[in-house]
Amino acid sequence: MYLVTGCAGFIGFHMCKLLLEKKYKVVGIDNLNSYYSENYKKHRVSKLKNDKNFIFYKYDLNQKKNIQKLFLSYKFYNVIHFAAQPGVMYSYKNPKSYLRNNVDATDLLVDQIKKNRIKHFIFSSSSSVYGDHKRYPINENFKFKPKNYYAKTKITCEKLIKKKLKNTTTSVKIIRPFTVYGPYGRPDMLILKLLSLIKRNKAVKIYDFGNQKRDFTFVDDVVHIIYLLSKKIDSNLNVLNICASRPIKINDVILIVQNILNQKIKINYERKRKGEMKITYGSNKKLIKYINFKKFTNIKDGLKETIKWFQNFKNKSLFIKIR
Numbered sequence: 001m002y003l004v005t006g007c008a009g010f011i012g013f014h015m016c017k018l019l020l021e022k023k024y025k026v027v028g029i030d031n032l033n034s035y036y037s038e039n040y041k042k043h044r045v046s047k048l049k050n051d052k053n054f055i056f057y058k059y060d061l062n063q064k065k066n067i068q069k070l071f072l073s074y075k076f077y078n079v080i081h082f083a084a085q086p087g088v089m090y091s092y093k094n095p096k097s098y099l100r101n102n103v104d105a106t107d108l109l110v111d112q113i114k115k116n117r118i119k120h121f122i123f124s125s126s127s128s129v130y131g132d133h134k135r136y137p138i139n140e141n142f143k144f145k146p147k148n149y150y151a152k153t154k155i156t157c158e159k160l161i162k163k164k165l166k167n168t169t170t171s172v173k174i175i176r177p178f179t180v181y182g183p184y185g186r187p188d189m190l191i192l193k194l195l196s197l198i199k200r201n202k203a204v205k206i207y208d209f210g211n212q213k214r215d216f217t218f219v220d221d222v223v224h225i226i227y228l229l230s231k232k233i234d235s236n237l238n239v240l241n242i243c244a245s246r247p248i249k250i251n252d253v254i255l256i257v258q259n260i261l262n263q264k265i266k267i268n269y270e271r272k273r274k275g276e277m278k279i280t281y282g283s284n285k286k287l288i289k290y291i292n293f294k295k296f297t298n299i300k301d302g303l304k305e306t307i308k309w310f311q312n313f314k315n316k317s318l319f320i321k322i323r
């Protein structure tokens with residue numbers, strides 16, 4: 001049985017969907033916070049609830065008693081921890097949310113993992129822990145150079161996990177995903193923002209004049225990789241990048257979207273924003289060697305699938321409200 005935290009979020013939702021397709025029992029928890037549309041999150045949960053093997057709890061990870069009770073009620077073999085306050089720019093507006101939902105929440109969860117001797121724990125850190133470097137691709141041994149508070153809180157989580165779960169029987173994996181995109185995406189991230197604005201015939205703001213590069217990684221690949229990782233119990237703590245290792249300029253992403261839609265996109269170019277990385281480009285060599293996953297979806301196919309989902313999605317009003 002799996003416990004997936006942040007199951008109403010973008011990646012957590014896809015993770016649960018895949019596990020349910022593989023016929024596992026899944027308990028999902030999420031506090032359905034309002035960082036972006038609560039109704040959009042509820043919609044994702046309602047899709048998961050169509051499967052009788054899915055059980056949902058609207059719990060906040062900081063509600064210690066509820067979380068304790070949950071671990072007593074179920075025997076989890078795998079815990080996959082996605083719940084977090086994501087986003088780089090919002091970390092300047094509301095740093096407390098990052099401390100609470102990333103550091104405090106992970107700390108409490110890890111105590112339960114330890115206490116209940118969970119066999120396998122996977123924590124979703126982020127590529128943002130690396131910051132900008134002179135050499136690319138970035139491998140797992142590169143130094144932390146966090147450029148924003150979000151990245152700092154992820155580093156704190158990684159450190160506390162290593163410290164608290166050292167010398168325990170729990171097999172631990174810390175994963176660092178790079179710019180994940182796909183259907184049911186996050187409304188505060190580029191692709192869904194782009195599609196929503198095009199739909200409303202509005203201009204799209206593109207920072208750093210579109211010259212920044214991102215190692216876009218398709219969500220189906222990401223959750224498939226995490227699934228394979230969840231099957232591999234290992235006494236060593238493993239840190240793994242999850243990335244396609246094919247960085248692409250934002251301007252080139254826009255060209256691909258234009259071509260698929262056969263429509264010119266109105267763009268307002270702006271300077272680079274503070275805290276944002278110039279390039280994200282990870283090495284996936286360690287990952288490929290570890291689980292033998294090679295077939296990363298190319299960006300054109302991934303975007304085609306995302307756009308097809310967007311065009312067929314009836315409730316677009318669920319994510320039009322963007323902070």
Ligand SMILES: NC(=O)c1ccc[n+]([C@@H]2O[C@H](COP(=O)([O-])OP(=O)(O)OC[C@H]3O[C@@H](n4cnc5c(N)ncnc54)[C@H](O)[C@@H]3O)[C@@H](O)[C@H]2O)c1
Binds near residue numbers: 011012125
């Ligand atoms: N999307 C990406 O490109 C990306 C890249 C690298 C790392 N990550 C990491 O992957 C994880 C999932 O990201 P996502 O894009 O799906 O984000 P998301 O915001 O869509 O999902 C996170 C979910 O966690 C829930 N949550 C937050 N705080 C909680 C708490 N205290 N208790 C219970 N639930 C809580 C939110 O309501 C949300 O549904 C996060 O840890 C994020 O930092 C994401």
